[in-house]
Structures are given as structure tokens and as C-alpha cells.
Amino acid sequence: MTRLMFRDDAYAQSAEARVVAHTSNGGIILDESLFYATGGGQPGDGGALTWPGGQIEISEAIRAESDQIALIPAQPGLVPSIGTPVTQTLDWDRRYGHMRVHTAMHLLSVVIPLPVSGGSVGQFKGRIDFNMPQAPEDKMALQSELQRLIDRDLPVTEEWITEAELEANPGLVKTMSVSPPRGAGHIRLVRIGQGDAQVDLQPCGGTHVARTGEIGQIRIGKIEKKGRQNRRVYLHLET
Numbered sequence: 001m002t003r004l005m006f007r008d009d010a011y012a013q014s015a016e017a018r019v020v021a022h023t024s025n026g027g028i029i030l031d032e033s034l035f036y037a038t039g040g041g042q043p044g045d046g047g048a049l050t051w052p053g054g055q056i057e058i059s060e061a062i063r064a065e066s067d068q069i070a071l072i073p074a075q076p077g078l079v080p081s082i083g084t085p086v087t088q089t090l091d092w093d094r095r096y097g098h099m100r101v102h103t104a105m106h107l108l109s110v111v112i113p114l115p116v117s118g119g120s121v122g123q124f125k126g127r128i129d130f131n132m133p134q135a136p137e138d139k140m141a142l143q144s145e146l147q148r149l150i151d152r153d154l155p156v157t158e159e160w161i162t163e164a165e166l167e168a169n170p171g172l173v174k175t176m177s178v179s180p181p182r183g184a185g186h187i188r189l190v191r192i193g194q195g196d197a198q199v200d201l202q203p204c205g206g207t208h209v210a211r212t213g214e215i216g217q218i219r220i221g222k223i224e225k226k227g228r229q230n231r232r233v234y235l236h237l238e239t
Helices: 092-111 139-151 163-168
Strands: 014-022 028-030 047-051 054-064 068-073 085-090 116-121 125-131 156-162 186-192 200-203 218-225 230-237
Touching: 085 092, 092 116, 092 125, 092 139, 092 186, 092 200, 092 230, 139 218, 156 163, 163 186
Parallel strands: none
Antiparallel strands: 014 028, 014 085, 028 068, 047 054, 047 085, 054 068, 116 125, 125 230, 156 186, 186 200, 218 230
8 A cells, every 4th residue: 555645744745755566557656655646536646756867757646456556657768666766746836736726626515505416626727516406696606705715714624534423424425426435444534614613524535725725816617507407617716
């Protein structure tokens, strides 16, 4: 199993690790990974690996067997051999954009308190599909409400519960199409706000900013009809 360093510190941009395996498609598996692997609607990170005598660009990180993370080189070529110590460096602008957008999407699900049927995180924008038979009457009012939540600069924290605790509290799960990963015995929750100022608490394995104020200015874009019961809401970072 790859140790998930981004869980310990989502703001770490560079760290040492060691190559422990290669995959059949040319991926590189490290014993510890700063790179978030594609999952839950959030793309995998990119960046670079360097080692004595070599360097390679990483286009994305994906999930491999046995809870490992495989780093996919941008171009075929020389890769570090098993056992090689490497320095992993994130494409920080890309990662930080994902963190800002992902956190904003959690808040969008507060402003629009309807079941979520899908979603996708990008560096500058994201979208959520809601079980929303009727379009919102006032998109600008939604945008203003979302911006007010962001501007409160609420803390974003995490905690862990058991799978049994999640089963006893099914209302924590907002997504209809993606279930929290089970099998490890515990589930990660992301909380926005604390105490009486808490506005959101839901299972999530992605990366997030530490405070909502880091999201900056946002804009709600198109709201598209995607079937009889669903509408897709786009969210854009403006800063």
C-alpha cells in the first residue's frame, strides 16, 4: 500500500520517496505519494520525479492494485529503477486549483441542498449534477449565497469515523452515484465550519483548502438540463 502523504499535508509540494514497483502500462509506484490519484470526480495530480542522473514529467496519478498509486510519465523514456530514491514535486498550480474548486463544490451542495448525482473537479472550474427537476429561479441569488459562505473564511477540517457509524448516519452521504470507499473499516469526513458555525459535513477522499477564504471569488455558470430529473451546475473560479 502506498502511504498517502497528501492526507497528512495537502499543502506539501515536494517530498522524498522510493520506487517500489512498476506497472504494466509504464506507471511508477512509490512507497509514499504526494500525488493524489484520480477518484471521486477529482483528477490525479501531475508534476515531476527527479533522481540522481534523471528526471521525468508526470502527467497524472491513477489508482493501481492493492491501494497503490501509479504515477504515469508524460512521455515514454527512462524511468527510475526499483529501489531508487526520488524527489517528487507537484504541479502546485494544478493541485491548488483542484483544492479550491473541490472545496467550493462542497459549499455549492450546501447552497443547493439536493441529492448529487455526479460531479467533476477541474483546475479553474467544476460542475455538480443535482437531482433537480426544476431550474433555480434566481441563479445570481445562489451565487451571492455561495460567495457569502466562502467569504466567512470557515475552517476546513477532517475527521474519521467507522463504517458502522456511517451506516448509522446515511444522511452524511450526499452523492447518489459515488459511495464512500469501504473495506478499510474507516471513512474520512470533511467538515466546513466548527460548532454552531458548521455548514457542511460529508465523506470525501479529495484534497481541500484549509479555509474557505482561499477559494476567492466564484461565478456560477451554465445550468444545463441533463435528463428529466437532473440539472448540471457549473462553477468557475474568478481569481
